[in-house]
Structures are given as C-alpha cells and as structure tokens.
Amino acid sequence: MSEDNKPKEEVVWTEELLRERRKRATIMAIALLAFIALFFWVTLVKLGANVANRPL
Amino acid sequence: MSQTHKEALLKMQEPASTDVGSAADYIALMKPRVMSLVVFTALVGLVMAPGAMHPVMAIAAILLIAVGAGASAALNMWYDADIDAVMSRTQDRPVPSGRVTADGALTFGLWVSGLSVLSMAVMINYLSAALLAFTIFFYAVIYTMYLKRRTAQNIVIGGAAGALPPVIGWAAATNSVSIEPLIYFAIIFFWTPPHFWALALIKNDDYQAANVPMLPVTAGVKSTLSQIVLYAFVLFGVTMLPYGLGFSGLFYASGAAVLGGIFVALCLVLAFTGEKHRNRVAGMTFAYSIFYLFLLFVLLPTDKVMGL
Numbered sequence: 151m152s153e154d155n156k157p158k159e160e161v162v163w164t165e166e167l168l169r170e171r172r173k174r175a176t177i178m179a180i181a182l183l184a185f186i187a188l189f190f191w192v193t194l195v196k197l198g199a200n201v202a203n204r205p206l
Numbered sequence: 207m208s209q210t211h212k213e214a215l216l217k218m219q220e221p222a223s224t225d226v227g228s229a230a231d232y233i234a235l236m237k238p239r240v241m242s243l244v245v246f247t248a249l250v251g252l253v254m255a256p257g258a259m260h261p262v263m264a265i266a267a268i269l270l271i272a273v274g275a276g277a278s279a280a281l282n283m284w285y286d287a288d289i290d291a292v293m294s295r296t297q298d299r300p301v302p303s304g305r306v307t308a309d310g311a312l313t314f315g316l317w318v319s320g321l322s323v324l325s326m327a328v329m330i331n332y333l334s335a336a337l338l339a340f341t342i343f344f345y346a347v348i349y350t351m352y353l354k355r356r357t358a359q360n361i362v363i364g365g366a367a368g369a370l371p372p373v374i375g376w377a378a379a380t381n382s383v384s385i386e387p388l389i390y391f392a393i394i395f396f397w398t399p400p401h402f403w404a405l406a407l408i409k410n411d412d413y414q415a416a417n418v419p420m421l422p423v424t425a426g427v428k429s430t431l432s433q434i435v436l437y438a439f440v441l442f443g444v445t446m447l448p449y450g451l452g453f454s455g456l457f458y459a460s461g462a463a464v465l466g467g468i469f470v471a472l473c474l475v476l477a478f479t480g481e482k483h484r485n486r487v488a489g490m491t492f493a494y495s496i497f498y499l500f501l502l503f504v505l506l507p508t509d510k511v512m513g514l
Contacts, residue, residue, distance in 0.1 A: 161224045161226055167226055170226070170228040170229075171226075171228075173228065173229055174227070174228055174229040174232070177229040178229075185325075188265075188266055188269065188329075189325075189329070191262050191266075192262060192263065192266050192329045195260050195262045195263060
C-alpha cells in the first residue's frame, strides 16, 4: 500500500483539545499585541522629542 | 464561540497531521532553558558595552535575540524529529511525540526567525540583525542539518552559534564589534565541548542508537575524557583573558580562577573515575558547567560595577 492510500489517523476534537486551541489563540493574540506595543514604544523612543515637535 | 460552531468542531474529524499542539508545546519548541542562557549572556554583552542604551531599546534587543534563538530551536526540532524520537532525553519533544506537526514546527520557526531578524534591523541596527540572522542560520543549517550527523566535531564548530549572543548584545548597544565581545564569544565557545561531552558520556547509548556521531560514539570514552580535560584547561586560560587584556579587574580574575579551578579539578576527577561511577561524576560535571558559565557572566558585569 502506498503512503497516499494509507488510511489517515483522525483527530477527534475533544473539549480539552478545543480548550487548548482557544488558549493557544489567546496567547498568540496577546503576543501579537505586545509586539505591536513594543514597536510603538521603540518608535516613540527613536523619535524622542520630535513626537511633540511636529506640524499638526 | 457559539454552541453550534463548537458542536461542528467537535464532530470534525481531521487527519493526524493536524496540529493539536498547545501553547506550551510551541513554547517547548523554543527550548526555553537554552533560551534563558542565551538571554542572560546577550544581556551581559549589552551591559558590558560602553555607553548607555535606552532601557526600552535594550529590552527590545534582548527580546528579539530570545525570539530569534527560540526560532532556531524550533527549526532544530523540526529537522531533528527523527533522531529525537529515538533518544530517551528528547522523545517527548512536541514533534516526535506528535503534538506538533513537522510542518507546524517548520512554519513557526521560519516565520519567527524572519520576524525577529527584520524587527532587529528596524528597531535596533543592521549589524545586530545580521549577526542574529547568521546565528539562526549557523545553528539551524550548519549545525543541525550538516555538522550534527556528519562529524564528531559537531558541537565544537556548532558551539559558535551558542557563543554569539553576547556579541549580538554588544552590537545592539554599540553598532560595532570589538575584542571584548569576541573574548566572551571565546569563553562560551570553549565551554561548549566539555559541557556537551559530559552529557554525551551519560547519554552515549542514546546517541549510538540515533546514529549521531558524538565524540564518545566515534572516538570512545577514553579519548572523550582527555578532550574534556584539554578543553577545560584551554577554557581556564580563555576566562583569564578579560583580566589579562585589562578590561576586567581583580574581582573577576579571582572569581574566574576559583570557578575555573573547580571545573578543571572536576574534569580531572571525571577522567580518572572508573566506569562504575563515571556517569554520576559526568552528571556533576555537566551540572557544574552550567553553574560555572552562569557565574562567569555574573562576575563580568559585577566587576564592571565594582570597578576594581
């Protein structure tokens, strides 16, 4: 039997697996938000006083 | 999530190639224990650099070095899943245990590598970004894909990847590389072989089963022991260089001499220990080597602060 014809094992999405997946998505979202915040913060530091001193 | 959506998901049957890895599995992919040593040595490189770096920039640099190191670890776990599955120390890792798919680990490693290097270039400077990219490439490609399965010098040459973080930290702070970070590099570089070979002595059967040509497998235990002693002596000499070259004081030199003396003594004891107790002494040598490197890198900034 070739690799392609092998019956595939299946994952049953139990409550616990779903809970883990939700947790993973939440942590990923938090990490992304933290990354955005870090970018913003570094930009502020780089611009320094020029942040306030710009034409509006 | 709505009840219907949840029920639909619960009923969904997916192939085993589905990634069921939890957040903890993805964190494990990044080898957090190795990452902690990387973060620490990079931080010391950054602190030892002349001039003051803005704390926000320093935090960003250290975070990005940590993330880059984690990404290269994920790529290592992707490629090494076959040998990890054979070895008792590594068979519960996320990929060989089937919790994270090989594709999942590869995708994660590539994305996070790219993100860390690009962010380093944008936020910090191009030199530190280039060094970070080189470190990831060296660990994931040169060490993992080439050296590890081909030569007993795998961890000697591959050790360069683990030795680069203080250089990246220094480059992040100064946008340059000088002799000091290169000495820190040399300390970790010469520390790596005796550290890993002590572990390889204990896990010799594992490496043999996985066909990884670690020194005890290819050259035998006796030769490994003499190499461990040789490297311990060389390491002792290298750790004296910061004092010899005048950029660390007497406080560092005396601390490094005591710690190094203990390490050399332990390696000598290991070399002369009979087979019966060898694994126990090798375990002690391995554990002490971690403590030794950690304290050496504590001594460097402490000495700088004390200014002796």
